[in-house]
Each structure stands twice: as structure tokens, then as C-alpha cells.
């Protein structure tokens with residue numbers, strides 16, 4: 377295995393979040409009854425003419441800018457010819473020689489180091505219909521036919537399945553920031569195919585590649601690539617040859633299997649789409665879109681580090697999810713210690729979200745509730761220990777922690793008289809431990825602290841308890 381290098385490139389198909397389809401006015405809403413969002417254009421009737429959707433171009437431009445691509449001045453559309461039942465025109469309108477943009481890149485963080493993965497091209501095309509196979513028939517739903525798709529093709533710059541996984545995660549994060557797609561792999565709004573080959577270390581030319589399809593999660597992509605790289609290395613190692621082909625991943629068995637031999641691009645007989653004229657993309661779309669670009673995860677991570685003094689790791693975790701980054705910043709405007717906010721978000725809050733399958737925007741915790749609770753810890757109103765259960769309580773009831781503390785009488789006991797009483801009792805009841813302390817076992821005091829805390833139901837200020845215990849025990853000695 378170590379004698380070989382793995383070479384991976386990824387093709388992502390992204391359904392753009394437009395209200396209507398790319399060449400007609402039909403709705404793109406997911407989940408409608410079959411063949412209800414259709415018209416002569418997306419059913420491929422002869423004589424119907426495509427009209428380009430401006431919103432699809434805008435979302436394409438946003439993506440191109442976010443992926444650091446060089447945007448083409450003029451773009452055009454081409455017909456990609458092939459025959460398949462889900463494609464009623466027998467050609468797909470796509471882009472071949474003048475796509476939206478090329479030569480971009482995306483940064484991934486691997487082992488704490490930044491690596492740049494090249495983006496070959498980003499182009500706009502239309503989706504096909506969807507086939508359903510029953511026992512005795514194949515059914516077609518054309519609702520999806522003509523939905524705008526963006527194809528994002530990477531350079532073969534990834535050298536492990538782990539890097540491919542990180543690339544997809546980083547790409548999804550960017551796409552969510554610019555809000556161009558739902559990026560939902562289960563509903564098919566983000567689909568990924570992988571090209572993979574292996575070569576002996578030191579060899580310059582690329583090995584024969586296979587294309588892997590049918591992966592329905594980023595984890596499945598990683599698993600499929602791990603299997604396929606291993607299979608190729610074993611095949612070559614035992615004197616065999618790799619066939620250029622498309623293979624399907626079977627996630628239940630964790631294997632890839634041949635589907636069909638891969639077409640070359642000339643098999644598609646690309647030629648210019650005569651019904652759509654070349655379009656001045658730079659002038660008509662790009663200028664508008666430039667002003668609408670939000671801050672992207674990369675620059676945001678750097679700003680979080682310099683503005684809030686966060687570590688690279690903390691900043692990367694927080695910005696990986698836009699809603700989480702927004703939540704953090706809201707809290708940081710209300711409470712001065714950003715590191716403590718980050719710790720709570722990445723610690724107890726993330727653990728709760730993970731356990732309940734929630735995202736932060738669906739979590740019932742107002743930013744002012746979290747910071748109000750942190751203030752109470754600082755002022756000694758509640759202990760850090762109480763705060764942990766108070767947080768969960770607040771999330772589950774939707775109530776302000778300040779209110780909950782009053783309702784449930786959770787205020788920390790700072791009143792010396794009350795603590796004194798508990799200390800008294802504990803000393804009386806635990807003469808053996810007291811003896812240990814007096815005979816020189818300094819640690820014995822912690823056992824007593826624990827008992828005082830139990831007696832006060834965790835509400836005594838532990839620092840005060842230690843202080844008072846020591847004073848009392850030394851006085852008695």
C-alpha cells in the first residue's frame with residue numbers, strides 16, 4: 377500500500393436554489409406528485425424554446441467567485457447528446473467550451489496545514505428526469521427535468537480519501553454560506569462522483585482511472601474511495617490491469633462494482649445550442665453579484681482569530697457552520713470573554729445538539745440566555761456545576777436561566793452563616809477524615825468539601841467552602 381499514491385478528483389452536481397427551472401417557468405419544489413411540474417420545454421416537445429433563468433446564472437456567479445474562479449466574459453451553452461429515457465430531448469443543455477468559470481481553488485485544512493485543491497471548472501446545465509423501477513415497469517417523473525444544476529469539477533489534487541472528505545465538507549460549508557443550494561445529499565440536491573486512480577510512487581503519468589457513482593453521503597464517498605484504491609492497488613500488485621469504467625458503490629456491502637465502460641467526451645457530440653445565444657456574463661451578472669457576496673468561511677476564520685483571540689482550531693470549528701458562527705458573534709457582542717463562549721458552544725451545547733440531532737439555528741437557546749447565564753457564574757450567583765444542568769433546562773423549557781434560577785432556588789450559597797452550618801455538621805459526622813487531615817494528609821480536605829457540597833445540593837461556593845474548612849480545622853488542631 378505504501379508504495380502507491382492515490383489520485384482523486386471529484387465532480388459535484390449541485391441543484392441550485394431557484395424558484396423555477398433553468399429554461400422554463402416550472403416550479404423546482406421538491407416532493408410534488410410526479411409529473412405535475414412540467415411543460416412543453418422541460419418535457420422536450422419539438423418546437424419548444426428554452427429561456428435562460430437569470431437567477432440560476434446569479435447563483436452560478438456567486439459560486440464561481442466563492443471558489444476563486446476566473447469568470448468568463450462571455451459564456452455559451454452546448455448540447456450534450458445521448459439517449460436515455462430520463463432525457464426526453466435526447467440531449468442535455470450543458471456547457472462545454474465556454475463554461476461559467478474555470479481555474480479556481482478551495483482550501484482545506486489537513487493535519488493543521490492548509491492545502492489548495494484546484495477547481496477545473498464550474499458550469500451550468502439542466503437536470504434530467506428521475507426513473508423508478510418497479511417489478512414490471514420503469515416509471516419516469518419529469519418534475520426534476522430542467523432543474524438548474526451546477527457541475528463543480530475539481531483537479532485530481534486529492535491524495536487520500538480523507539482529503540476528499542475534507543474537500544466536500546469545505547465545499548458544502550462555502551455553498552451554505554452563499555446560500556445557493558440546500559446541499560441535501562438525501563434529497564439529491566448535492567450529488568458527488570469520484571474519479572480515482574493509483575500509481576507507483578515516483579511515477580509521473582497518471583494511472584488508469586475509474587469513476588465511482590452512487591454514494592449518498594460524504595462518509596460513503598470516503599468509504600467507496602478507500603475500497604476502490606485498495607482494489608486497484610491489489611489488482612496492479614498481482615499483475616492485473618485497471619479498466620477505465622464507471623463503478624457503482626454498494627454501501628450495504630462496502631464495495632464498488634462495474635456498471636458500464638466510460639464514454640469519452642467525443643461520444644457526446646457536443647455542439648453549440650442554437651436556441652440560446654452567447655451571453656455577456658461578466659457585464660450582465662457578475663457586477664451585481666459581487667456586491668452581494670457574504671464573508672466566506674476562510675476570511676471569517678482569520679477574523680475570528682484576530683478579533684476574538686480564538687485559536688485556529690476553535691475558529692475553524694465555529695465558522696464551519698454559518699449559523700454557529702453567527703450565534704457566536706451575537707453572544708460575543710453581549711459578553712466580553714469570547715473564549716468562554718466558544719468553550720460552551722463547542723462543549724456542552726454541541727454535545728446536546730449532537731445527542732438530539734439538532735443544528736444551532738433549531739436549538740431553543742437565545743444568545744442572551746447563554747450570556748446571561750455566564751454573567752451569573754461570574755458574579756458568583758451560580759456555580760459552574762449548576763450552570764451545566766441549568767443550560768439543558770433552559771434549552772428544554774425555552775425559559776430564561778435567570779428566571780429558572782429564581783424559580784428553583786439555585787442561587788449559590790455565599791452566605792457565610794449557611795455554609796458554616798453545613799461545615800459544622802460535616803466535621804462532626806466525619807471525625808476520621810478530620811483526623812487524617814490533622815495528622816498531615818492535606819488531600820483529606822477535598823473529601824470534606826465534597827460532603828459539604830452534597831449537603832448544600834451543590835449550591836455552596838466551593839472556594840468559600842475550602843477556605844472555611846481549612847480555617848476551622850486549623851483552629852481545632
Ligand SMILES: [Zn+2]
Pocket residue numbers: 397400401402413414415416417418419522
Ligand atoms: Zn417546464
